[in-house]
Amino acid sequence: MKLSLRIWVLVFILAFSAMIILNLPPAFSFLVGLLIISILLVLTYSKSKKNTIVLLGLIFLAIFLIIFFSIPKGVVISSISSDSPFFTEGLRKGMIILSINQNSIKNMEDYSRVLNNLNFSTENRKIEISLTSETFIFFTNKTPDFVVSEISKTNIKTGLDLSGGSRAILKPENITLSQNQMNDLVAVTSNRLNTFGISDVDIRSISDLEGNRFLRVEVAGINPEDLKELIGQQGKFEAKVGNDTVFVSGEKDITFVCRNDATCAGVESCSPDQSGTYFCRFRFTVSLSPLAAERHAEITKNLTSDPANQEYLSKKLDLLLDDKLVDSLYIGVELKGRITTQIQISGSGSGATEEDAYNDAINSMKKLQTILITGSLPYKLEIVKLDSSSPVLGREFTKNILILGLFVFLIISILLFVKYKNIKISLSVILTMFSEAFITLGVATLISWNLDVPAIAGIIAGMGTGVNDQIVIIDESFSKESLNLKARIKRAFFIIIGAFFTIIAAMIPLFWAGAGLLKGFAFTTILGVSVGILITRPAFGEIIKILQKE
Amino acid sequence: MTRVQIPTGAFSLILWGKSNFYQSFLLIKITKLYKVFLLFMEMDEPKEQESKPEKAEPSKKNKFNYDKHYKFLFLIPIIILVFSLAYIFSFYLKTGDILIKDVSLSGGTTITLTGDFLSSDLQKLEQDLKSKHNDVSFRKLTDLSSGDIIAFIIESQSDPEELKKSIQEISGYELSQENSNIEFTGSALSGNFYRQLILALIISFVLMSIVIFILFRSFIPSFAVIFAAFADIVMPLALIDYLGIKISTAGIAAFLMLIGYSVDTDILLTTRALKKQEGTLNQRIFGAFKTGIFMNLTALAAVLPAFFIITGIPDSFRQIFFILALGLLADILNTWLTNAGIIKWYCDKKGIK
Numbered sequence: 050m051k052l053s054l055r056i057w058v059l060v061f062i063l064a065f066s067a068m069i070i071l072n073l074p075p076a077f078s079f080l081v082g083l084l085i086i087s088i089l090l091v092l093t094y095s096k097s098k099k100n101t102i103v104l105l106g107l108i109f110l111a112i113f114l115i116i117f118f119s120i121p122k123g124v125v126i127s128s129i130s131s132d133s134p135f136f137t138e139g140l141r142k143g144m145i146i147l148s149i150n151q152n153s154i155k156n157m158e159d160y161s162r163v164l165n166n167l168n169f170s171t172e173n174r175k176i177e178i179s180l181t182s183e184t185f186i187f188f189t190n191k192t193p194d195f196v197v198s199e200i201s202k203t204n205i206k207t208g209l210d211l212s213g214g215s216r217a218i219l220k221p222e223n224i225t226l227s228q229n230q231m232n233d234l235v236a237v238t239s240n241r242l243n244t245f246g247i248s249d250v251d252i253r254s255i256s257d258l259e260g261n262r263f264l265r266v267e268v269a270g271i272n273p274e275d276l277k278e279l280i281g282q283q284g285k286f287e288a289k290v291g292n293d294t295v296f297v298s299g300e301k302d303i304t305f306v307c308r309n310d311a312t313c314a315g316v317e318s319c320s321p322d323q324s325g326t327y328f329c330r331f332r333f334t335v336s337l338s339p340l341a342a343e344r345h346a347e348i349t350k351n352l353t354s355d356p357a358n359q360e361y362l363s364k365k366l367d368l369l370l371d372d373k374l375v376d377s378l379y380i381g382v383e384l385k386g387r388i389t390t391q392i393q394i395s396g397s398g399s400g401a402t403e404e405d406a407y408n409d410a411i412n413s414m415k416k417l418q419t420i421l422i423t424g425s426l427p428y429k430l431e432i433v434k435l436d437s438s439s440p441v442l443g444r445e446f447t448k449n450i451l452i453l454g455l456f457v458f459l460i461i462s463i464l465l466f467v468k469y470k471n472i473k474i475s476l477s478v479i480l481t482m483f484s485e486a487f488i489t490l491g492v493a494t495l496i497s498w499n500l501d502v503p504a505i506a507g508i509i510a511g512m513g514t515g516v517n518d519q520i521v522i523i524d525e526s527f528s529k530e531s532l533n534l535k536a537r538i539k540r541a542f543f544i545i546i547g548a549f550f551t552i553i554a555a556m557i558p559l560f561w562a563g564a565g566l567l568k569g570f571a572f573t574t575i576l577g578v579s580v581g582i583l584i585t586r587p588a589f590g591e592i593i594k595i596l597q598k599e
Numbered sequence: 600m601t602r603v604q605i606p607t608g609a610f611s612l613i614l615w616g617k618s619n620f621y622q623s624f625l626l627i628k629i630t631k632l633y634k635v636f637l638l639f640m641e642m643d644e645p646k647e648q649e650s651k652p653e654k655a656e657p658s659k660k661n662k663f664n665y666d667k668h669y670k671f672l673f674l675i676p677i678i679i680l681v682f683s684l685a686y687i688f689s690f691y692l693k694t695g696d697i698l699i700k701d702v703s704l705s706g707g708t709t710i711t712l713t714g715d716f717l718s719s720d721l722q723k724l725e726q727d728l729k730s731k732h733n734d735v736s737f738r739k740l741t742d743l744s745s746g747d748i749i750a751f752i753i754e755s756q757s758d759p760e761e762l763k764k765s766i767q768e769i770s771g772y773e774l775s776q777e778n779s780n781i782e783f784t785g786s787a788l789s790g791n792f793y794r795q796l797i798l799a800l801i802i803s804f805v806l807m808s809i810v811i812f813i814l815f816r817s818f819i820p821s822f823a824v825i826f827a828a829f830a831d832i833v834m835p836l837a838l839i840d841y842l843g844i845k846i847s848t849a850g851i852a853a854f855l856m857l858i859g860y861s862v863d864t865d866i867l868l869t870t871r872a873l874k875k876q877e878g879t880l881n882q883r884i885f886g887a888f889k890t891g892i893f894m895n896l897t898a899l900a901a902v903l904p905a906f907f908i909i910t911g912i913p914d915s916f917r918q919i920f921f922i923l924a925l926g927l928l929a930d931i932l933n934t935w936l937t938n939a940g941i942i943k944w945y946c947d948k949k950g951i952k
Contacts (some may be wrong), residue, residue: 504917548859
C-alpha cells in the first residue's frame with residue numbers, strides 16, 4: 050500500500066509529540082518515536098494482511114513495554130530554599146533522589162517512611178542521599194527542609210488551578226504605567242519574592258482589551274496571606290526621628306541585613322499579656338551606608354536626654370512601614386551625634402499560644418528583612434484578584450477530567466460505529482480524533498503552556514469540532530454524486546476551512562479580554578483546530594481516498 | 600435574586616429540582632428535540648436521480664412536504680427567538696442587566712472546601728454562615744458514579760478574610776492550602792472583566808460575520824448564517840436567565856466558543872445548498888441535514904457526559920459545557936429550521952433548483 054506524504058507527516062508529528070509528552074530517558078523516548086514511525090513502514094511494505102496485523106500488534110506491545118518499564122523511579126526535589134543547609138551542600142531543585150541510607154526510594158510513600166524511621170529530633174544523624182549521578186552525606190538533627198514530589202510521568206504542565214498554588218493580579222493604584230515601568234515592577238517584585246525564599250514564581254505584566262496593565266504573580270506553595278503581604282504592600286520602610294528620616298529601605302541606605310545568623314537576628318522573648326495573648330519580640334541588625342550613618346549623627350546631635358529615663362534620648366527612632374508604625378526604639382544617649390553604622394531593628398509577633406506567637410514573629414521578621422533588602426516597590430499596588438487552589442482538589446479534578454475525556458472518546462466512537470457500520474471508517478475517525486488531541490497536548494507541552502481548567506475544556510470541546518470536520522469529509526467523499534472524488538474532497542475542505550476561520554475569529558478576542566485569564570481556553574481551541582486543519586485533516590482526506598479505492 | 604416569572608413558551612413547563620437541574624433540564628429538552636427529529640425523519644427523502652428539476656415536488660401524499668411547510672417550520676424558532684429576546688429585555692428592566700453575574704464578575708469570594716470539611720456538619724455550616732453573611736450561597740459538587748461529595752462551594756460578596764474567619768469559627772477546622780480553594784475578585788477588576796468579556800463577545804461576533812461574508816460573498820445566505828448564530832446565543836441566554844443560573848467568566852467564554860462552534864453546520868448547509876450542482880434543492884438540503892444532524896449529535900456527545908456521568912469536575916468546566924450544550928440544542932433548531940428556511944426561500948427567489 051502506498052501512503053502519501055500527508056500521512057507520513059501526521060505520523061512523524063505524532064511520534065514527535067509522544068517523545069515530548071512522555072517523561073522518559075532520552076534513549077527510550079527516541080525508541081518510542083522510532084517504533085511509531087515503523088508503523089508506517091509496516092503499512093507500506095507488508096504484503097499480506099495477516100503479516101500487517103501481527104507486526105502492528107508487536108509494535109504496540111513494544112511501545113507499551115518500553116513506557117511501562119522506563120518510567121523513572123525516585124522522587125524529585127520540587128522546591129528548596131537557598132537558606133537550606135542542603136542547598137549550601139549542593140542539592141538543587143529538580144534533582145532526583147534514588148535512595149536514602151541505601152533504602153531505595155521509589156515513590157512518596159517510600160520517602161516519608163524512610164524519613165520517619167530516621168527519627169531526627171534526638172541526635173545528629175548521618176543521611177546519605179543518592180542522586181542519579183552523585184551521593185551527598187549530611188550530619189544533621191533536622192528533618193530535610195526541602196520539598197519533594199513524585200516524578201511526573203509526563204512533561205505536561207498543568208495550571209495553578211490543577212497543580213495547586215496562589216495567584217494574584219495587581220493593579221497599580223491611580224496610575225497607568227508604561228511597558229518599561231511595568232518591567233521594572235516585575236523585576237522588583239520577583240526580587241522581593243526570591244529574597245523571601247520563594248523560587249518558583251512566575252511574574253509577568255499583562256494587558257487587556259481596554260489597555261489596562263496588570264501584574265500577574267503565580268506561585269506554587271505559598272499561602273495567599275503571605276503573598277498578599279509580600280506584594281500587596283508597597284514596602285516603603287522609613288526610620289524616623291520626629292519628622293526627620295534617618296534611613297529608608299533599599300541598598301542605598303542599608304548595606305547589609307543580618308539573616309539566618311542567631312548572633313545578630315532572632316526571636317528574643319515571648320510573654321503573654323493580661324488577656325492571655327502571647328507576644329514575641331524579634332530583633333535583627335542592619336548596617337547603614339556611610340551617608341545614612343552621617344544623617345543619623347546629624348539628626349540625633351541636637352536631641353537631649355529623656356528627663357524620665359536618663360539613659361535614652363528624648364525622641365525615639367520610629368520604624369514605619371507604608372506610613373504605619375511598626376515599632377519605636379529608644380536611642381541610647383551614647384549614640385547621640387555619633388556616626389552609627391549598626392542599627393538594631395525590632396518588632397513583634399502575636400498568637401494564641403507561645404508557639405503561634407513565635408512563628409508569627411519569625412514570619413514578620415522574614416518579611417521585614419525582605420522589604421529592607423529589596424527596597425520599596427516603585428508604585429503602590431492594589432490586589433484586584435487573589436486565588437489559591439489546593440493540590441488535593443486539583444488532583445481529584447485532574448483524575449475526573451481524564452475519565453471524562455475517556456468517556457467523550459468512547460461515546461463518540463460508539464456513535465461513529467452505529468452511524469457508519471464500517472470498522473475501517475470509524476476507526477480512522479477515532480484514531481484521527483485521538484491524534485489531534487495528542488498533538489495539541491504535544492505542542493502545548495513543547496512550548497511549556499500551563500494547561501488550566503478552561504484550557505482542558507477547550508481541548509475536549511475541540512475533539513467535538515474535529516469529529517464534525519471528519520464527518521463532513523466522509524459524507525462528501527462517499528456521496529453518490531458523479532463529481533470526481535478530488536472535487537468532492539475539495540468542497541469538504543471549503544466547509545472545513547470556513548468553520549476553522551469562524552472559530553479563530555470567535556476566540557481571538559479572548560486572548561486579551563479579562564486580563565487574559567481565559568487565554569488558555571482560546572489558546573487550546575485555536576491550537577486544536579489549527580492542528581486539525583494543518584496536519585490531521587489533510588491526512589484524513591488521504592486515508593479516506595485509500596478507503597474509497599478499496 | 601428573585602426569579603422573574605414570565606412564561607417563555609414551552610420552557611415554562613419544565614419543572615426544576617434545584618440540585619440536579621442540569622440533568623433534568625437536558626433530559627426534558629432531549630425528549631422534546633427527539634420529537635422535532637421525528638418530524639424531520641418523516642420528511643420525504645428525495646430519491647436519487649429524480650432527474651428533472653421541474654419535478655422537484657415530492658409525490659407521496661402521506662410524507663412531509665417541505666416545500667409547503669418550510670415557512671411554518673421557519674416560524675417555530677422565530678417565535679422562540681422573539682420570546683427569548685422579550686424575556687431578556689424584561690429581565691434587563693427588572694434587574695438592570697441581561698444576565699446574573701456570579702462573584703467572579705461582580706466581585707467577591709468563592710471558597711471551595713474539601714478534605715476534613717466534607718466530614719463536618721455542612722448543614723450547620725450553611726445555616727450559621729447564612730446568619731452571618733446575608734448574601735452567601737452554597738453548592739455541592741457530587742460525583743455521580745459514587746455519590747460522594749467532592750467539594751462544597753461557598754460564594755459571598757464578603758472579603759476572603761471575613762468569610763474564611765467565619766467558616767473556621769463555625770466548623771472548627773483550619774482552612775489550609777490543602778483543604779480549600781479560595782478565589783477572590785476585587786470589585787475594581789470584576790467590573791472591568793464583565794465589560795471586556797461583553798466587548799469580546801461583540802468583537803468575536805463581528806469577526807465571525809466578516810468571515811462568513813468573505814466565505815459566501817452574497818448577502819442573504821451570509822445573513823442567514825449570522826442570524827442563526829445570533830439566535831444560538833440569545834436562546835440559551837434567555838433560558839439561563841430564567842433558570843437563575845449565575846454566569847462566571849468561563850460562562851461568557853463559552854458564549855464566545857458557541858459563536859465559533861455552532862456555525863459549522865450552517866456553513867455546511869449553505870455550501871451544499873448553493874454550490875452543489877446535482878440533485879434538487881430539497882435533496883441537497885436534506886443531504887446536508889443528514890450529515891449535519893450527526894455533527895450536532897457528536898458535538899453534544901462531547902459535552903453531555905459532564906452532566907450525566909462524570910460530575911466531579913470544576914464548576915467553570917461544567918458551566919462551559921452546559922452553555923455549549925444549550926447552544927448546540929438551539930443550533931439544531933436554528934440551522935435546520937431558520938437557516939434552512941431562509942436558504943430555501945432565497946434559492947426559490949433566485950431560481951436555484
